[in-house]
Amino acid sequence: MRRLRIGVLFGGRSTEHEVSILSAQSIIAAMDPDRFEPIPLYIDKSGRWLVGGSLKRLSDDTARKYVYLPPDPTQRSLVLAGDGTQSPTHLAGEGAGGGLPPLDAVFPVFHGLNGEDGTIQGVLELANIPYVGAGVLGSALGLDKIYMKRAFAAAGLPIVDYLPITRRQYEHDPDAFITLVEDRIGYPCFAKFANSGSSVGTTKAHHRAELVEGLRLASTFDRKLLVERAIDARELEVSVLGNDEPQASVVGEVVPAHEFYDYEAKYLDEGSRLLIPAPIAANASEDVRSMAIQAFLAVDAAGMARVDFFMERSSGRIILNELNTIPGFTRISMYPKLWEASGLSYPRLIERLVELAIERFNDKQRSQTAIDSRLLEAETDQ
Ligand SMILES: Nc1ncnc2c1ncn2[C@@H]1O[C@H](COP(=O)(O)OP(=O)(O)O)[C@@H](O)[C@H]1O
Ligand SMILES: [Mg+2]
Numbered sequence: 001m002r003r004l005r006i007g008v009l010f011g012g013r014s015t016e017h018e019v020s021i022l023s024a025q026s027i028i029a030a031m032d033p034d035r036f037e038p039i040p041l042y043i044d045k046s047g048r049w050l051v052g053g054s055l056k057r058l059s060d061d062t063a064r065k066y067v068y069l070p071p072d073p074t075q076r077s078l079v080l081a082g083d084g085t086q087s088p089t090h091l092a093g094e095g096a097g098g099g100l101p102p103l104d105a106v107f108p109v110f111h112g113l114n115g116e117d118g119t120i121q122g123v124l125e126l127a128n129i130p131y132v133g134a135g136v137l138g139s140a141l142g143l144d145k146i147y148m149k150r151a152f153a154a155a156g157l158p159i160v161d162y163l164p165i166t167r168r169q170y171e172h173d174p175d176a177f178i179t180l181v182e183d184r185i186g187y188p189c190f191a192k193f194a195n196s197g198s199s200v201g202t203t204k205a206h207h208r209a210e211l212v213e214g215l216r217l218a219s220t221f222d223r224k225l226l227v228e229r230a231i232d233a234r235e236l237e238v239s240v241l242g243n244d245e246p247q248a249s250v251v252g253e254v255v256p257a258h259e260f261y262d263y264e265a266k267y268l269d270e271g272s273r274l275l276i277p278a279p280i281a282a283n284a285s286e287d288v289r290s291m292a293i294q295a296f297l298a299v300d301a302a303g304m305a306r307v308d309f310f311m312e313r314s315s316g317r318i319i320l321n322e323l324n325t326i327p328g329f330t331r332i333s334m335y336p337k338l339w340e341a342s343g344l345s346y347p348r349l350i351e352r353l354v355e356l357a358i359e360r361f362n363d364k365q366r367s368q369t370a371i372d373s374r375l376l377e378a379e380t381d382q
Contacts, residue, residue, distance in 0.1 A: 003037045006354060007078075007106040007129075009120060011043040015200045015221070016111035019267065023329035024109040025055060030331070030347045036354070039103065041067075041078075047114065051078060071126030077102040105130040105357050107350075109329060112197040116326045117143035130361035132353045133303040134325040141299040142325035144194045146226055148299060155298035157291060158319045160310070161185060161229040164194075167219045178211060181227045188230040190260075191215050193222035197324070199262045204230060231319060233310035235261060236278050238292035239327070239338040240305045241352065243360050246296050248289035249338035253278035266328075274334055276341045280311065287318055295323050303356045306335045 008031075010024030011017055021042075028038045042050045042064075053064035066081040106129055110116045118140035124131045134142060141148050146164045153159055163181055170177050181189065191203045191214030201221045203214030211227070218225050235256070239249040254261060257271030265272045278285070292307035299305075306327035310319045327335035331346055339349045 001035075003033075003035060004104040004354065005037045005039060005101065006031065007039045007041050007103045008109060009041045009043065009106055009115070010109040011045070012110045012112070012115040012120075013043070013045060013047045014110060014112035014114055014116075014197075016116075016198045017045055019198055019328065020109055020111050020115070023111070023326075023333070026330040026346075027107065027109055027350060028055065031350055032347055035351065043110075043115070049078075049081075069123055069127050069129075071123060073126070073128035075102070076127055076129050103129055105132070105354055105361075107132040107354070107357075109326065111324075111326055111328070112143070113195055116197070116324075117195065130357045132357045134299075134301045134305070135360075138300040138302055139325050142301065142305065142323050143197070144224070145192060145196065145322060146194050146224055148322060151298045152295060152320050155294060157294060157298060158317070160231060160319055160321065162226050164224065164226045167223045167225060170215060170219065170225060174212070174215070177215075178208065181211065182208070185227060185229045187211070190228045190230055191218050192226055192228065193218040194224035194226065195222050198266060199260075202260075202262065204260050231310045231312055232314065233312050233319070234278075234280075235321070236280070236288055236309040236311055236318075237334050237338070238289055238307050238309070239335045239342075240292050240296045240301070240307060241303070241339065241344075241349075241356070243302050243356055243363075246293055246301075248292045249342040250277040251280065251285045251288050252276045252334055252338050252341075253280070254334070274337065276337055284311070284316065284318065291318065291320065295320055299323060299325075301325055302360055303353055304335065306338075 008024055008028055010020045012020060028040055031038045040055055044050060049067050050064045051067045067078040068081050070079055106124055108115055108120050108131055110120065116139060118136040121136045121139050125136060141151050149159045149162060163184060165177050188204055188206045189211065191205055191211060193201055196202055201218050203210060203217060205211035205214045215225060235254040237252045237254060240246045253275040255273040255275060256265040257269040258265040288309055295307045296305050306324045308321040310321050329335060336346050336349055340346060
């Protein structure tokens with residue numbers, strides 16, 4: 001069988017740019033060379049798409065070419081952007097200008113804005129190329145902590161008490177919002193912004209001054225803010241894989257090296273530990289796994305998602321924290337490690353995700369996008 005040409009898209013205009021590079025490098029290195037031909041596609045911090053050159057020297061490689069993906073379902077391949085002075089050249093096969101033939105599928109490996117939020121997924125929908133992971137809606141819900149909670153609550157899933165506010169509303173009357181938070185939520189609490197990830201711009205506030213500072217920081221990143229009650233909890237995570245009938249992995253537990261699982265504790269402090277499986281009772285583990293699947297379906301996810309929970313220390317109560325449609329994906333990240341512990345190796349997981357992308361794509365092709373309309377005939381008759 002011909003090898004599948006997989007565009008691996010990573011980087012991007014996001015605060016999680018660096019994390020995405022680490023995930024993508026691991027994925028590319030693990031792709032079975034007998035089945036796949038990975039085409040690394042780096043999106044730099046200004047949002048430009050680059051192809052070719054070394055994976056190690058991302059910013060200063062002159063062998064790299066600027067490309068873009070036209071939203072044209074008849075092409076399904078990258079186009080050389082040139083230097084902007086000439087008309088774009090279609091990249092037609094290796095040798096002919098050193099270009100690229102059509103992509104069989106794309107694996108978007110972004111975290112955060114402009115990649116995990118439905119934007120890239122929209123481009124891939126228009127280009128009609130199969131891609132790994134959630135579609136436009138699932139991605140958008142997964143990257144909005146406010147609308148994600150609304151979708152969970154609508155599905156009857158337990159969520160943390162929270163108060164949302166727009167940056168403008170907050171700036172208009174900060175005291176009113178602070179008073180509301182103190183009445184309804186109290187301290188400690190978490191100040192975040194809707195599309196945050198990797199704990200960037202997330203503050204645990206123990207008193208008013210920290211809350212004010214936390215909201216100021218959060219409002220430098222996004223126009224939608226929220227404050228949540230801080231739960232004194234263990235943090236449990238489950239990996240979900242599949243499309244319409246998703247499966248849940250064993251449950252894992254994160255033990256952060258810091259007071260909470262902040263950016264440093266996630267990626268830099270080796271004191272943070274992942275316990276697989278989580279040392280919890282069998283019935284709690286079953287509850288968490290079933291809730292993970294319900295959460296996946298509640299936001300219309302597809303392919304993969306990591307679903308994160310709080311288990312309140314005092315009561316043992318399980319509360320949904322969030323769902324990540326493109327979870328950290330290095331070899332030591334929780335998402336693939338939970339599958340490894342469930343019997344699916346890292347390279348095999350990547351293969352399965354590509355298969356799921358193609359399955360979902362084929363299913364979508366069954367839906368008609370045109371009808372036999374007499375509407376225009378009628379118009380010309382009048
Ligand atoms: N309401 C909360 N109660 C307790 N801890 C929280 C709460 N919200 C966030 N945290 C801590 O902050 C971390 C990051 O918050 P999270 O909402 O998961 O955002 P991100 O998308 O950045 O991972 C969590 O893993 C947890 O350690
Ligand atoms: Mg999180």
